[in-house]
Amino acid sequence: MTADALDQADPLASLRARFVGAETPLVYFDGNSLGRPLSATGPRLAAFVEQQWGGRLIRGWDERWFDLPRVLGDELGRIVLGAAPGQTAVGDSTTVLLYKAMRAAVAARPGRTEIVIDRDNFPTDRYLADGVARECGLTLRWIDVDTSSGVSADLLAAAVGPQTALVVLSHVAYRSAYLADASALTRIAHDAGALVLWDLSHSVGSVPTELDAWDVDLAVGCTYKYLNGGPGAPAFVYVAAQLLDELEQPVQGWMGARDPFLMGPSYAPAPGIQRMLSGTPPIIGMLAMQDMLALIDEVGMDAVRVKSVGLTEHAIAIADATLPGVTLASPRESAWRGGHVTLNHPHMREATAALWAQDVIPDYRDPQGLRIGLSPLSTSYAEVEAGLASVRVALEGLTG
Structure with a gap:
């Protein structure tokens, strides 16, 4: 399924609008380090x-x-x-x-x-x-x-x-x-x-x-x-x-x-x-x-986990199909994988710096790992697709 179709079928998709900044084009792949604030939090x-x-x-x-x-x-x-x-x-x-x-x-x-x-x-x-x-x-x-x-x-x-x-x-x-x-x-x-x-x-x-x-x-x-x-x-x-x-x-x-x-x-x-x-x-x-x-109490942790698995599987599928030379450094089976995905490539450190300059925000972890943290309630499938397209462009620019 396409990212748009996945978002349309996602029962939690409407919750994304409750988070500050989710409406902007910035791609946020670091929710496993610092989550976006909810709009209700400021008041x-x-x-x-x-x-x-x-x-x-x-x-x-x-x-x-x-x-x-x-x-x-x-x-x-x-x-x-x-x-x-x-x-x-x-x-x-x-x-x-x-x-x-x-x-x-x-x-x-x-x-x-x-x-x-x-x-x-x-x-x-x-x-x-x-x-x-x-x-x-x-x-x-x-x-x-x-x-x-x-x-x-x-x-x-x-x-x-x-x-x-x-x-x-x-x-x-x-x-x-x-x-x-x-x-x-x-x-x-x-x-x-x-x-x-x-x-x-x-x-x-x-x-x-x-x-x-x-x-x-x-x-x-x-x-x-x-x-x-x-x-x-x-x-x-x-x-x-x-x-x-x-x-x-x-x-x-x-x-x-x-x-x-x-x-x-x-x-x-x-x-x-x-x-x-x-x-x-x-x-x-x-x-x-x-x-x-x-x-979370409103939607239940089971629903959160279903969305989390969906996002990480989507990210892995895109990486497999569009990122040559990149290897998966996370478990492929969802039963053994948490809420983020790590992708390895010799140029990931430089790619991370380039991505941040473009408002695509993953983080880097040695050895050679781009870590994509997908906070389930604030991340869309389209955001995952857009971010990984930027990763592909960044790596192409570094490897020729």
């Missing part, structure tokens, strides 16, 4: 300044803000995470929450000496795992993976053992878009007696997740990619109910204390997910994602 932010911040002032903390990290966490759990209430909170950056979760997890497995992580995991995850291992006197056990795929059951089973305290995995690989079998990999880690921390940053809002059903221990994810929370929007952390009162996170701030306003001489952790918080929550940073959560 929401303005109303907050005028009515809540400006109108209620400090009273806002008692009326709503103090509970917002947990209230919004429960909404994330219900709409996109497959998590029952009381297990998810919003606050801090992805990096900070990953650190907290890693340190808490290894402390909960005393006597074990290893953290297992793959060499192609997102740099922050690898850097943090290295730092936590050095802090705690542990060893990193690395899993070597193909940069066009990710961690399989066989690879993980060969890496874990009686010394494994924690396994750190990404649900969707940032480079290849490999979609891990979270349920199977979690079970393998548990059979070895280890805890598992999942990074959901490249899947949440694009790929359905079922954290409770998968028996996940901990998960962290950002909210500025497919959840459209804006630059630097705070991340979320999930801790399974059975672990909540066992884990002790290392950044002991007043917001995670049992009685934050007691201001006592010593720290006692709050019960439940509140203990994963540290400092004053970034309320303004939580506003934009609420509009996107409402939109």
